[in-house]
Amino acid sequence: MPEDAERIMDESDSYPDISRPPVLTDVARALLRRVLKAEAICADDPGFAELDRLGVLVREPYRKNVYTLAQRSHIEDQLRGAAETQMVKASQFAAGIRPFLDSIDHESAQFCGDISRSNRESYFINGVDGVHEVMSSVTYAAESEILAVQPGKRKRHLLEASAPRDIKLMQRGVVMRTIYQRVNLPVAHVRRYVARLSEVGGHFRVTDAPLIKMVMIDRSHAFIPDVAGGRTHVAGAWHVRDPGVLGYIAELFEYEWMRSAPWDEADTPIEYDDENDPDVVPETKPITTPRQRTILRGICSGHSYDQIARMLGFKGVRTIGDDMAELKAKKGFSTNEELAFWFATSPDCAVKDD
Template sequence: MSEREISITPDTSRLTETELHTYRKALQGEELPANEPGLASLLERAVLLPNTHQTGTYVPAHPGYLQTQLTTAVLNVLTEARDALAGIPAHVRELEAEQERFNHSPGPVGTLLLNSIPDVNAETIRTIQGAEFEILTSQPGYRKPRVLKGALPRDLQAAQRGVTVRTIYRTSGRSNSTQRDWVAVMTHAGAQVRTLGEDFLRLIIVDRKHAFFEVYGEDGAVQMETAAWYTQDRGVCALLAAHFHQQWERADPWVPEEGEGAAGPEEDTKTTKVQRTILRGIVAGKSYATIGQLLGYSERTVTSHVSTLREALGMNSVAQVTHWWATSPERLLP
């Protein structure tokens, strides 16, 4: 019997009203025609047995035997249901292979709008827990300590079972102590983390089959901060993964205690933290005014920091400074 043919009665052990009426007739010794409503099912389950001494009449099964027969009937239904459930994953894989064969973009979910933070959290947790080989995330905003601590066990479990985990944070996140702790634990488990000093999209991409991204309006601004789009469209997932890797290649590795093996302690470097942040902004194409807004400085203050560094390096132009910065190990510092 296949999945399509299985029909499970809510309570196989109980008689229907029709069957009970026929059962009572048999108990009273009435002769019953072969087409008596309910008689066939009573005989099939051995609730009634033919009276071998009088044709057309029937005798009830002994209660002990009856219990055994009804129990067996229910167990048979359960066994069929169990076998049908066990076959579902293989059946789904078979259909998925057929979809891929004909270049069909699977996605019974399509692109779904998750309207609230609980909905977003529930779906991302479920998807990340089911990751098979890769989790890509980019987090441009500030992540609250409780969010990071809550996500750590889930993220750590994925890394420990061999899933590739890559995360991009904003450069400013290097000063977040909770974020540094998350990075230390995750990189020790094999995850890779990088930082970027420019704007980028907030994304979660799992196995190139699932993607979560923010809801944007026509003006290019985030429209619903508590909502997210969830898609299983393979084309969209592939596009977002390509975007992630473009940003990944431009980002700087974040390795715990990276200064010890890269450029030494802060006092031995040629740049300060503020100057490094400014340089990352310049490389990203931001104006001095924009960089100043991000740092809370005036444009003149940003210009002063750049001039001070240029003079300390003995260079004549900002172009020379940015060229030096592109190959300097100091770009790996927070």
């Protein structure tokens, strides 16, 4: 069995079994009843691991070994998130099957003298969506290296969407090198992306020369525009598999890399392409009060208004509701979910309260 398959199967032990609907065993149900009675429990208790995997329990921050029943929406989010994670892992495993078979063919070629033609042919992928689908599958299965040449100014939504995936790849040991045009150097959202990826080992260079878009994965797959046919980038791209062409493209990348300059923002004024860019108006002081932050931390942990009121010593939930209503009006939100998401990603969340 491939090493990736073993890793995926080992990691799946920490998730609920999605091959059947989630259910509680009698042992887990008995432990849940103790939780509902506000009894102290610990991680070694029978049934705890099962409840934890299903996202049923929420630890009370102010009482040791005391847990409460999570809100229904929190449990649903946990289960759906676990299912989606397992589906992504299954997709990554499936995407790695063909590269794995290609590696077998290469080993066989050492003795048989040739690689089967079907596995080295290049073909044209129609449409941007089709290119993204194939490229994403191959990228998720990357094992060693990703090389990219990205002409023009990079779009904010594309970088924000790809950053989590790229970070996970590098944490897995994949080396990433990217060449940008110098026009990206002052752009705020590109700087953020470069900074995030540089922290985990990403390498970036810039050039003033014209560039042709190219992405290469493990030197076994390359995606290039249809320069010869003259079709626009929205028409699709070529998926190059031929070893000879791949070697030539890799050498061209290395020459371009040597001619490019290291990414250096010094003495370059910053630019904002989007008026909603979070860096445009930096918040210098907290928007929330200490009590509002305590309430929001409780909401983010899955507690209900009643549970938060008890923890804060309030007789009812009116004060909590008033605080949240005031903050929603200030931020222009209509739901607690929007408010909790903003808080979890805002500087206010990092404020240390007594």
